[in-house]
Amino acid sequence: MASVFLVVFVNGKICKDRNTVSANDFFFLGLNMPGNTSNPLGSKVTPVNVNQLPGLNTFGISLARIDYAPYGLNLPHTHPRATEVLVVMEGTLYVGFVTLNPADPNVKNKLFTKTLYPGDVFVFPEGLIHFRFNVGKTNAVVFAGLSSQNPGVITIANAVFESDPPINIDVLTKAFQVDANVIKYLQGQFWWNID
Structure with a gap:
């Protein structure tokens, strides 16, 4: 008889087999450490x-x-x-x-x-x-x-101006009521992601 392996997803994440769970699955180290804000x-x-x-x-x-x-x-x-x-x-x-x-x-x-x-x-x-x-x-x-x-997390500017492929410029000029050069400028910026 072949064994059956069942994978269970909850909210897009795989539930771990209870036989492989350890204390480390419930432990996070480092929230006392300041994050690097030099960005x-x-x-x-x-x-x-x-x-x-x-x-x-x-x-x-x-x-x-x-x-x-x-x-x-x-x-x-x-x-x-x-x-x-x-x-x-x-x-x-x-x-x-x-x-x-x-x-x-x-x-x-x-x-x-x-x-x-x-x-x-x-x-x-x-x-x-x-x-x-x-x-x-x-x-x-x-x-x-x-x-x-x-x-x-959805960062608004990134989603609108840094999508891949880019949102059609006609859509954005009409949506924001600005000239195409403004949209091109915004699409050309480096948008910083938040975690």
Whole structure:
């Protein structure tokens, strides 16, 4: 009789055979270490999701440490599968998110913003575009919890201006109501990915 090997995927990740699971599948080392912010954005995300910590698979949670140099930015992005709760440990951050397109065409999307200080908590609802900017003159550190072991991330500028192949320039000039030279310029930029 031939043996049958069953592979189970949960949220796109393979569930490990329970006979091969070890304590290391539930352990992550290093969230006490500052991320390297010497990049064009001045920020570094250290994610701890199912990709870094296999033991999170099926648990519906993940987290991240985000470090910011003075005036560092975490680009406008969205998590398609998670709500995010942020806790400021050090520094001063200007944060915000934008609501979904309203049903009424006469109503604009609403921006919710707050300036946060150590000990403050802010929530970014699932799927909404959000950002964080260090408005202080010192480094900032935050920890974020997310309601998915595999929250995903879509960086808005990268998705629009750095797709492969590129989005048709006629689509983008009409969508953004700008000249084709502006779109070509934006498509020619190096867009920095966040983790």
